Amino acid sequence: MDTKNELLKKIDERYSKLSKGQKKLADYIREDYDKAAFLTAAKMGEVVGVSESTVVRFATTLGYKGYPEFQKALEELVRTKLNSIQRMKVTYGRISHGEILDSVLQSDIEKIKLTMASIDHNTFEQAVDTILNARKIYVVGIRSCAPLASFLSFYLNLICEDVKAVNTNSSSEIFEQLIRIGEEDVIIGISFPRYSMRTLKALEFASNRKAKVITLTDSVHSPMNLYSSCNLIARSDMASIVDSLVAPLSVVNALVVALCMKKQKEVVATLERLEQIWDEYQVYSKDELNMVTDSVEFSSPGDIKE
Template identity: 60%
Template sequence: MNTQTDLVKNINNKYNSLSKGQKLLANYILNNYDKAVYLTAAKMGKIVGVSESTVVRFATILGYDGYPKLQRALEEMAKNKLNSVQRMEVTFDRINKDNILKYVLHSDAEKIRLTSEEIDEEAFKNAIEMLLHAKKIYIIGIRSSAPLASFLSYYLGLIFDHVVMIQSNSTSELFEQLYRIGEEDVLVGISFPRYSRSTLKAMEFASNRKAKLISITDSYVSPMTKYCDCNLLARCDMASIADSIVAPMSIINAIIVGVCQQKQEEVVSTFASLEEIWNEYQVYRYDEEGNQTNPED
């Protein structure tokens, strides 16, 4: 039980049997879920006027294995409903302006840690196999997911000669670029809260054409997973001014390494040829000690 529907339904179903203090907690969560999601058990108890132990018992009564699991359900409830202004307000409340750098670095490190613990390794292996056997690979990521899609497209484009990055979120252009997708092809869709409608439309279109679909998204209740054969889940921060994409970027790095490992000889040959071209056309330059440097540096 971890979707917003489960949480609201469970609170409503059990409301009449709750104690006075638990009803206060239920009302606070239903009316202030966007604030409640960031509170510790102690802080929520203080705001509502009950003890920390009452908050923990309330989570157990709702069927959650402790307060952190209730918080995770609250995240699912809140993530797609916070607009950009609300996200900024939450961020400003959470971060001490004198400790911004450490807060963000520690927060990003925590997302990678949690993603590492929660990732489905079988799904990851399946994704690698799907990419290796695809006739054509399509990749879509829009808005803050666009850099992820671009990075994945760049490196897969060096490995395969059949990679297409969907370049527009215009509905008509999107379908034009996907027009030839078929059951031997793979579409990788990347989207995080707030989920892109264009990406979801692309996934639905490809699914109807019987293409294989891989999602890189944040949870199993993401609308992205509805169409997909394979879901790679990465933690993100839906209450930050700028979306945190470090965990999905790590998954993408792993995909690139995984594909390269299965095509070692071809990849080595490809990059040996590329090195000759880069040297011939001075894509990189060498400093006085023979180290390569970017010519724009």
């Protein structure tokens, strides 16, 4: 299976027909894409030793409408390929220490706005209906996406009958948990750059067994979409070694709320049963802080009050 970046594919396919100057640009991008993504057409031409017009023609030769569209493809390549150390260097070169908090929060706000503007509402509704009609729901997310998968699984379990949070410690363990997946089931795969091959293989396995596949990822070009007909796109970004997954979490929240709205009676009944169980087994009796006037009252007997 070929999951090579789209831009690199285009360069490989057209390389033999490129001019001498365009080949120099192609070689530079292959070697230094992390630097190329942040250059203007004029600056790239200066670095490589060709004219600005050669850079623009190179972009159109690869099939892009112009340099801005080509640069977006370069940024996609950077998000996919940069390792953690390179990410940190790129970020530290952009943000001064005093601006970190405001810059990161503003970046997250922008990612949510971009996601709102571009997400397909019909696809979102399709995802909701697919989950509601599934016999069993599997959720898989690895590394930094694991908390998203865990969060979604936790709430799906309160809404739906049969939910499986796939344990992802090893590939063999993933397949063992998916062994009974079938066409009446759905798998939700969550992956953002750097993409997880284990998640992709899980989606491939499920697709081959005719299960429905929903993906939550960052781009229509994401390899996660190879096996999915229901692609939820949420913008992510890199901040130092940290993956910004605020927008994806908002989409997960929206899914949960939409599902709750569709199954209000069942969800209320489930929560009422849980409250009874929690009271009966004193689940929270020794783990709650009760506010009493201006002091804190500890629920556990014998604890000190302040």
